[in-house]
Amino acid sequence: METKKVAIVGASGYAGMEAVKLGLSHPGIELVACASRNNAGHPLSKLFGPNAPDMEFCATDSADVKSAEVIFSCLPHCASAKRVKEWHGEGKMVIDLSADFRLKSASVFKEWYGKEHEVPELLGPTVYGLPEINRYKIKEARIIAVPGCYPTATVLGLLPAIKNEMVEPAVIANAVTGVSGAGRQASEAFSFCEVNESMKGYGAPTHRHTPEMEEVLSGFSGVKIKVSFVPHLGSFNRGIYATLYGKMENTFSQEDMEEAYKEFYKDEPFVTVCDENPKLSDVQGTNHCHIKPIVDERTGQLIIFSAIDNLLKGAAGQAVQCFNIRFGFAETAGL
Ligand SMILES: NC(=O)c1ccc[n+]([C@@H]2O[C@H](COP(=O)([O-])OP(=O)(O)OC[C@H]3O[C@@H](n4cnc5c(N)ncnc54)[C@H](OP(=O)(O)O)[C@@H]3O)[C@@H](O)[C@H]2O)c1
Incomplete structure (x- = not known):
């Protein structure tokens, strides 16, 4: 199976850090970017300890993020939606760990999250990433909303x-x-x-x-x-x-x-x-x-x-399980 270039945005958060760890040891992932606003320019070892690979956090809009084919968005809800739209528009496959695309209706989103959804047009095409019920849809998805924990x-x-x-x-x-x-x-x-x-x-x-x-x-x-x-x-x-x-x-x-x-x-x-x-x-x-x-x-x-x-079946692990299904790797690869 062909290795995919992956960027993890929000890589300094708890879910993002788990995604980075999984990405580093996954046979089908080439980790090209770990993005964080507050840690850009610092080595990964700042958060991952002395055994971390020799790599730096980058800015969320860096060329490294742009070079990725797949984005794991580990941003907070409401910070993720617009970025997902941008990446989707650039032809990238997006796996979003936030709550921004999990609900199908913009009005239900507004009722529970207290804000207008910024990209309602992408709610329909997004696939809910629970493999146990949506495995076949995940195989075709361009945006996957990873379920909440x-x-x-x-x-x-x-x-x-x-x-x-x-x-x-x-x-x-x-x-x-x-x-x-x-x-x-x-x-x-x-x-x-x-x-x-x-x-x-x-x-x-x-x-x-x-x-x-x-x-x-x-x-x-x-x-x-x-x-x-x-x-x-x-x-x-x-x-x-x-x-x-x-x-x-x-x-x-x-x-x-x-x-x-x-x-x-x-x-x-x-x-x-x-x-x-x-x-x-x-x-x-x-x-x-x-x-x-x-x-x-x-x-x-x-x-x-x-x-x-x-942080795993409830976030980054499930995201990798979806990645595996989407790109034809064994569902347990890297997990
Ligand atoms: N924690 C869980 O158990 C869990 C489970 C399932 C899903 N999730 C979802 O996963 C996402 C991340 O959760 P988390 O627990 O990892 O949160 P977190 O620890 O607070 O991390 C959030 C990350 O996003 C970045 N960030 C924060 N505000 C931002 C903004 N306005 N724009 C761009 N980047 C921003 C932060 O780093 P910088 O500020 O340096 O950029 C950090 O890397 C959330 O949407 C959460 O709902 C979390």
Whole structure:
């Protein structure tokens, strides 16, 4: 397979740094640019340590970025959209890790993000980069919107039950993120003393990942799905641990449910339906999602645990998985 020239923009952020690390060891990626406004001209070793390759961060509009065939945009939402349009116009393939192109409707974007979408014309052509549901569309995509970390854990946990109409179309997603979920930005709420040995709920019931979860689950199942989403900030660096609840439509045994889940994900290289309850430390540093459905026969509830690494399966790893599918590499290459 032909190696692709790749630029990572926003390379000094948490998601961008993971993308750089994956890019450096990927057999099909020639990393031509690592762009950051604040680190341009500094060696990569400033952020990646003394073993980093002898390469400098560049400016986001440098010739190195222009020389790339593929851009991984790891910029914050609303900073990414216009740049994606520019790169798309230059004929580059763009894999966008921000939230700017995940929703299909500009009005829904405005409702949840509080701003007019700057490039609404590209929402339609963008492919949502969740390989487990969109593998065939990803193969043809010119712009891929990599799903959010909470939506990845939640959607993967719920898909089999929702697709097989085993739960009612109103579900609850209760999830805890590690502190890296907020990015590198320094702010009091994410400082060590505020977070360490503690936990805090936030964002309910209007967290911005809610419409993304609802849109994907509804689009995939053909039924309007409502999600009550309750995020929490936990006292760990990386990972998402989601506990999901759905009222069962019928009586299902634990065996029925496990069989349905294992059948649904039997060909997926990065989703494992576990026999034991997932543990965050098993997925941290990997592109894997570990899932366990549990039937509570007494209450008629289905409970599902779903765990991922927010920076890998929830961001840069999933972006590389999409890159692999798009350019015909083994889906697990570099992962
Ligand atoms: N963290 C996660 O768990 C996670 C998961 C899934 C998706 N994402 C998404 O991935 C993107 C990056 O997230 P992150 O957590 O890596 O954030 P981050 O750590 O804050 O990094 C943001 C990066 O963008 C650059 N940047 C910031 N503001 C910019 C602007 N206005 N214009 C151009 N560059 C700007 C920053 O470096 P300079 O200021 O030096 O340019 C930095 O490299 C976000 O859209 C986020 O929603 C993050």
